[in-house]
Amino acid sequence: MLTIEKNIDLTPYTTLKIGAPAEFFAVLKSRADLIEAIAWAKKNKKAIWILGGGSNVLISKKIRGLVLKNEIKGMAIKKEYKQAVVVEAMSGESWSGFVNYTVINKLSGCENLFLIYGTVGAAPVQNIGAYGVELKDVFESLVAVDLKTGREKIFKANDCAFGYRNSVFKGKLKGRYFIYSVALRLSKKPILKLDYGSLREKLLEKGIKQPSSKEVIDIIFEIRNSKLPNPINFPNAGSFFKNIEVNSSAYKSLLKLYPEMPSFPVSKNKVKIPAGWLIEKAGFKGKKFGPVGMYEKQALIFVNFGGASAKQAMALVKKIQGVIKKKFGLDLEAEVNII
Ligand SMILES: Cc1cc2nc3c(=O)[nH]c(=O)nc-3n(C[C@H](O)[C@H](O)[C@H](O)COP(=O)(O)OP(=O)(O)OC[C@H]3O[C@@H](n4cnc5c(N)ncnc54)[C@H](O)[C@@H]3O)c2cc1C
Structure with missing residues (x-):
């Protein structure tokens, strides 16, 4: 009971x-x-x-x-095809534990998503992504339970409206469904994505040309541990803000003021500006405001240095958003769910 x-x-x-x-x-x-x-x-x-x-x-x-x-757990192979396998995991499983399970079982596709914290059930909510791979790239379907009626519904990729750190579960269906299980389609042959900056550099440094899935997750482990603060020592929630998407003409105007402003392309007319760069440029990197602040090695990470209250945290979030708006005219949106 x-x-x-x-x-x-x-x-x-x-x-x-x-x-x-x-x-x-x-x-x-x-x-x-x-x-x-x-x-x-x-x-x-x-x-x-x-x-x-x-x-x-x-x-x-x-x-x-x-x-x-x-904390609903369980994992199983659901369907097997010639080249691929569909694996289903219950939503209370640890995401990283799940990635480890796929690598042990020689199933490829989500290596780059290793060491992302949290549960399998939350992974589709914000379409988790790292090192050039997003959940949507391996997503097959999910089973969700309507919190009002208790009825089950199957969602295919098209029903989920996956976007950059976004999905229908953060949008119009926010709070309506409990994601019960998630099925991913993984390849029996390695399909590794190795072209993302820091991953490619690390492989070069180690002289590895054709890594195995296990080597990739080991390298991801190494990169993440060197760049991101471990929440056990520095309580944090990963990247706190989303990168900002702007159209090319707005970006050109900003470049006149900040010629060094980085960006990466999204589509023909749109680019993304790294939120970490904006926060650093605005002077918040490594700065503490009482018990809260932005991490010294990565400006995008909001850290609780000890005993911070929700009020203190919200004050800094609002302060950063206000300064970015004033300095760059851009709206900094939280990636973290503020409840
Ligand atoms: C150090 C660190 C690094 C991180 N790096 C990354 C990264 O590289 N990429 C990335 O994308 N994220 C990253 N994150 C963010 C985080 O790990 C992911 O967003 C993760 O998917 C959250 O899982 P969770 O179980 O902790 O969700 P929670 O924080 O518990 O919940 C997040 C939201 O999902 C909802 N939710 C949770 N479970 C369900 C469910 N079963 N059904 C319906 N709604 C649900 C909650 O209500 C809430 O709105 C990082 C976090 C940390 C601390």
Whole structure:
């Protein structure tokens, strides 16, 4: 039977270690738990909010309703074809554990996404991406449960509206579905994407021309550990803000003021400006404001240096957004879900 607790502090459940209480809280271990939680919420007229690994959230205020911490586990090969395999993982599995499982089973496609924190179920929510690969590149389908009716629905890639750190689950279906399981199509032969800057450089440095999947995840591990702060030592939520997409003419105007401003192409008329560069240029890199600040090695990472409150965190987020707007005329959007 599902245990529903009252007034539980969510701080320890987030990698930023910033939080507030949940009015009601339950840990899900099975499908039966989920169905029971939905029925309870309906009966008690409470909204439901889902928490995975808490690595992409800034909980800024008390959450009214029922918070469900997802720990539903399991992984299995669902279908096998000549060249590919469809693997299904339950949404409470660790994402990195899942990538490791695929590499051990000689299935290729998500090596570059190794060591991204959090759960399998949250991966489609923001279409996780790293080193030139996004979840959508290997996505087959997912099963979601409607939090109002308890009914199941299958989503194919076309239904998910995947975009840059975005999907329908962050947009018009936000808060409506519980992602129950995710199926990915992986290749039996290695299909490695090795052209992303730091990955390519590391392979060159090591003299590896044709790496195995295992070598790729080992290199990703090395790169990530050298560049990104470990949330255990420096509580953080990865990249806090999204890179900013602008049209070519707006970019040209900005280049007149900042000739060194970097960009990377998105389409014929659009480029993305790295948010980390803007934040660094605005003077926030390595700067602390009380217990919060931006990481010294990577300006995009918001760090809680110890005991920060949600109020202090939100004040810095707003300050940075205000300065970027004033200095560059650009709207800096949080990649992290601010609740
Ligand atoms: C050090 C570090 C590095 C990171 N690097 C990257 C990176 O390279 N690329 C990248 O894309 N991200 C990165 N992230 C961000 C984060 O790891 C991902 O966004 C991850 O997918 C979040 O998973 P989670 O389980 O922790 O989600 P949570 O933070 O718990 O939740 C995130 C959102 O998804 C919703 N959600 C969670 N589970 C479900 C579900 N089952 N059904 C429906 N909605 C759900 C939540 O309600 C919330 O809105 C990084 C984070 C850290 C701390």
